[in-house]
Amino acid sequence: MANRNTTRKQAPKAHGRHWGRWILLILLLIFLNIGIGVGIYTYRIWQTLPPVHELKEWRPDEPLRIYAANGELLQVVGPQMRYALPITRIPVKLQDAFIAAENAHFYSDNPLYYPVSYTGILRAAVVDLIHMAPVQGASTIPEQVARNFYLTPQKTISRKVAEILLAYKLSMHFTHQQILELYLNKIYLGEGAYGVQAAARIYYGKNVNQLTLGEMATLAGLPPAPSYLNPVVNPKLAEKRRAYVLKRMEKLGFITADEAAAARAEPILSQFHATASNSAPYVTDWIANWLSQQFGPDFTYRSGLKVYTTILPKAQAAANEAVAVGLENYDMGLSSMDSKAYRGPVAQLSGAALQSALAGKRPAMLPPHDPANLQWGVVTAADAGSASVSLEGKHSVTLSLKDVNWARAKRGAPQPKAVNQVLHAGDLIWLRPYVHAVTAGAGQEWGANVWSSGGPNSGWQLTQIPQVQGALVSLNSRTGAIHALVGGFSYELSHFNRAVFAYRQPGSGFKPFVYAAAMDAPALLAAGNSTYLTPQTPIPDTPLSITLPTGQIYSPTNYSNQYSNTPIPVWADLAYSHNVPSVRILMDIGIPYAVQYVQRFGLPAQQIPAVPSMVLGSGDYTPLQLARGYAVFSSGGFLPTPYLITKIVNSRGTQISLMNCPLGYAPPPQQTAIPPGVAYLMTQMMQQVIKIGTGVAAQSLGRNDIAGKTGTTNNENNAWFNGFSPRITTSVWVGYDDNRTMGRWAAGAREALPIWIHYMRTAMAGEPDIGFFRPPDVVSAATASDSSAGRRQIGVSDYLAGYPPIAAPAAPTASTESGTGTDLGTHLLNTIKSLF
Incomplete structure (x- = not known):
């Protein structure tokens, strides 16, 4: 009986071992199927990946750049601001700053860290699980290059797998330095700047070889959130991020403690630097349109063309001002014998629209940008003697009667005798820097009002967008x-x-x-x-x-x-x-x-x-x-x-x-x-x-x-x-x-x-008053004239006889001709050419 009972008690154990083997087998089959599925899934993604070796010939889409005669950049026309620099022209410390901030093990050959950091992936996965959302990335520099060139920024599992596989492909075809060069020329750093050279130009107005260590660290801190960490928009956040980058550089031995301390002490002086002066828009527009018609828009705007023009920036700025002020003067009745009327404010603002404008938000009824030399303002108060105006919501200016007295209610009407006859609270108006108008040729029939700038402290003047053109x-x-x-x-x-x-x-x-x-x-x-x-x-x-x-x-x-x-x-x-x-x-x-x-x-x-x-x-x-x-x-x-x-040159010169x-x-x-x-x-x-x-x-x-x-x-x-x-x-x-x-x-x-x-x-400023060249065949001599016909006989040498005296640069020389244009000889032509 005892043996029989013992046998009965041991039977369940054998049965349990039986089920355990089945469970293990099922789990093995499940994992095997998952593995096969993952393998097939991965293989299919691998099959769809692009051939990365083509990046060896990659050059970024570069916009059209148009330059003035002195080399000043007039305009950049294209979708983004890009520059392509070889790695040898990018400072080593700038390279180190990005490596410290983004991929400390970049130069490692350990498969745990390069080209993919599995420890980083594990860390990010834990953080994502805690937050139940993809809040942290774990992309190495090769992975970022893969994403920037071939993938979308969308955070999905399939994209991450493709990113990892592409990183391996890149490591098989490119050296560390080649991958870093692609990265530093492609990475988006905010404000339309792609690559470190574009960012250096945008934020500091410098080339990369002119950046300080602090500026390099600031740029290296931008990739995670270029808009949020922007040193122009959020200097305090940018400063904190810079400190992090410098600490990492010091820890990795890229810089010394003294260098890090000096860089941390640098003030954040970033400001947005326009990519171009855009001082000659009609010129650059003509050039861009001609190129587009000649070569097509893709080649024109994406191939890095550089156009060198004859425009002199100082002369162009003077021309812009002269035309703008001259047309305004006409429309204000300041340069015409016909009085002109003030057409009234652009709009009358009140309520939320008024408060928004006073806070600096551009009213919707205005053009996207201020035209010519004008700026918009909102009248906050007006009485007989003056008006207070909020100038684009930035600061307050005061207009007196002299600043508005041109503004007649209609043509032929008398000039206003009080400021509040013209302006009222809530008026949205245009202002320009005050202009002094002085009559040149006064007392003569054809005298005209000629103006000069009032200088930086001359105040502002009411004006309006002229309807006349020029x-x-x-x-x-x-x-x-x-x-x-x-x-x-x-x-x-x-x-x-x-x-x-x-x-x-x-x-x-x-x-x-x-x-x-x-x-x-x-x-x-x-x-x-x-x-x-x-x-x-x-x-x-x-x-x-x-x-x-x-x-x-x-x-x-x-x-x-x-x-x-x-x-x-x-x-x-x-x-x-x-x-x-x-x-x-x-x-x-x-x-x-x-x-x-x-x-x-x-x-x-x-x-x-x-x-x-x-x-x-x-x-x-x-x-x-x-x-x-x-x-x-x-x-x-x-x-x-x-x-x-x-001349026009392409990206290869x-x-x-x-x-x-x-x-x-x-x-x-x-x-x-x-x-x-x-x-x-x-x-x-x-x-x-x-x-x-x-x-x-x-x-x-x-x-x-x-x-x-x-x-x-x-x-x-x-x-x-x-x-x-x-x-x-x-x-x-x-x-x-x-x-x-x-x-x-x-x-x-x-x-x-x-x-x-x-x-x-x-x-003409700076040019000597040398007079005009007088050809040697122009002479003065007394002659007889056919008064009845009012004409001269050919061959008479008296072109200047009785002519009102005008200073000539050279004394006349003897000649049988009189400005008739017979062959003057090579010496005359060379003399004329030498003047230019």
Whole structure:
């Protein structure tokens, strides 16, 4: 019985061992299946991974960069700011900073730590389990390279597996240094900066080799949260993160304790550095559009093209200011004889909108960026004597009556006598730095308001966005290099480039081209004409009627609608811009001949109307075309080809052809388009425009080496001033885009000339007042004239006889010709070229 009982008690143990073996077998099968499944899953992911060896040829997508003539960066056009540097050009301490912060075992060959850190993965997994969310990463530098190049930042298991596998692939094809180079050039560090060089430029305005140790550590602390740890946005958090990086660098032996302490003591001085000045937006826009049309947008904006231009930053800044202030002055009635009206505030703010604006938030009804030189403000209080204005929510400024007294309620209304007649609490308004307006040429018929900056402490002035538009082009008269170009009041408000694409009538600004044709004796002779004009030739200024081929009667009038009983010399006709004598000159030399001759100034034949009003500027031309034409006078007869681009290079430094570029570099011409003598005589005549004629306001520049011509069209639709010094030619146009009138008293002398003066004051600063070159074949001699015809016989040497005295840079030399443009010889051409 005892044995039987013992047997019965041991049976359950055997049964338990039986089930234990089955459970173990089932678990083994489960783990085997899981292993097989994980293996298949991993293998499938591996099969889908890209071939990483292609990264050996990788270069980052680099944006288009456009540079000024002095190397200043004008604009960066592209999706991100990137630079690619070889690892040898990245400072070792900067490399060490990122290794200390992101992957201390980066140079280890231990499979536990490189290319994947399994201890890091375990640590992150524990933290994630505690928080029940993927809150901590554990990516080594190879893993980050894999993610940055091929994967999304989404935190999923499949992405993590792919990241690990790609890290192994990378380690099989690349050395540690090659992987680190890819990482440091690809990593996103905030503010649109990809890579350490871009970040150094953005945060410190430096190259990586100029960074201090503290700045290097600050950049190395950014990868985990570039926006949150941004030293510009959160300097205190950035300082804490920098301290962590420095501590890690010291612990790993990358720096000494003294170096770490000195770096920790550095103040956080980061500030956002604009990638470019963007001072010539109409220029950079034209260049980007041309490149995109020529090569396609992908190559243009992602291949790292570098475009070098002729823009002079100082001149461009002066042009921007001159056009903006000049157009504002017109719209405020400060440069016009026609009073203008204040169109009222942009909006009347109240409630939450008012409080938001006072806190510095930009009101939604404003354009995204301030146009030109304007800033927005909100009136917080106003009484008779002054108004308090919150300037963009940053600080308060005070406006007095002098700052708003231009703001009439309507045209012709009296000026306001109290500030609160104009401004009221809650008004959203535009302000500009105060401008001093002084009348140049006061007491003379063509005096005009010319302004100057009030300086940094002159306060602010109420203004409004002008409805009128304008353009300015300034170029080197001999080479054609464009130094400054403005296509409108504000690129922010209108991208249309009026300097290049706006075809407008030049009015009297066209006269010099026809006058030159009338004084070129050899050209007239070749055209079958036996006589020519001189500056002293008298031309009748009496009413004129011409029967056109259509049977219509054309009767030109002078601007003043007045005439002279006595003939007026050619030089005075030009200086005072008389219209009727100009038409007589055109009819005298013949319209077909004039059309052919005017083409010498680079004006296309299809744009030149073969009608009597041609001389008065009835054709349509762009400011750039007129600037080129006037450069012929300034350069002594040479027709330059205007250009903006000196060269384009790709990311490897290879130059791109400019063959099809309409504003690409072209060498200066070696042959004159018109005789140097004719160019000189026309220049002398256009100096009289400034000395006694419609351009007298330009005397405020205090120089003797300037010349030019005003232009005003019928109904005062367009106002021009085209003028030059011996080196610089500048054309200015003012008018409405819809070609409506600017007012009865609008004129080139009042609207365009002040802009030209303000710009040229800066453009000519530092240049000696040397006068214009006088060709040796221009002589002065007494002659007889055919007073009845008002013309001279060919061969007479008296171009300057009786001409008002003008300082000349050189004494005349004997010659049998008189500015007729016969072969002057190589020595004359070389002398003219040497001036440029």
